[in-house]
Amino acid sequence: MIHFLDSSALVKRYVKEAGSEDVRRLVRRKARLATSVLAGVEIPSALARRAREGDLPLDAAREHSRRVASDLSETHVVAARAQVLDVAADLVWRHPLRAYDAVQLASAVWLARESRTAVTFVCADHRLATAAAAEGLRVMQLGRALR
Numbered sequence: 001m002i003h004f005l006d007s008s009a010l011v012k013r014y015v016k017e018a019g020s021e022d023v024r025r026l027v028r029r030k031a032r033l034a035t036s037v038l039a040g041v042e043i044p045s046a047l048a049r050r051a052r053e054g055d056l057p058l059d060a061a062r063e064h065s066r067r068v069a070s071d072l073s074e075t076h077v078v079a080a081r082a083q084v085l086d087v088a089a090d091l092v093w094r095h096p097l098r099a100y101d102a103v104q105l106a107s108a109v110w111l112a113r114e115s116r117t118a119v120t121f122v123c124a125d126h127r128l129a130t131a132a133a134a135e136g137l138r139v140m141q142l143g144r145a146l147r
Helices: 007-013 020-028 039-052 058-072 082-094 099-115 126-134
Strands: 002-005 033-036 076-078 119-123 138-141
Touching: 002 007, 002 020, 002 099, 007 020, 007 033, 007 039, 007 119, 020 119, 033 099, 039 058, 076 099, 082 099, 082 126, 099 119, 099 126, 119 126, 126 138
Parallel strands: 002 033, 002 119, 033 076, 119 138
Antiparallel strands: none
């Protein structure tokens, strides 16, 4: 079993909010984790936005951001290669997804196909969770199993 964490889920490793304990539990138990290469930009972006909006002290946001690259080195990172982007382009016609969400989901779908291993898609976005379930992935939305 592989747990694929999109950026909305993985950011919860750094910021305490609903679902943070679920993500931290996966990390602590050394579950097989995967994510998209996009997380390397999306997570620092989310941390910087929270710092700008005053939800997170700037020093803490910068420190968490510095840890992201190191933490991702312990995770299977799916590259945004042509095959993944082709899957993403198809997904936007089947589901009401934004481009980066489609790439996140395509990364998990591609990983499941290539590894022939069950993948649980972990995210905080209901629309994305619904699309992941429709694509045949197991889903954990903020700790709530959909499938």
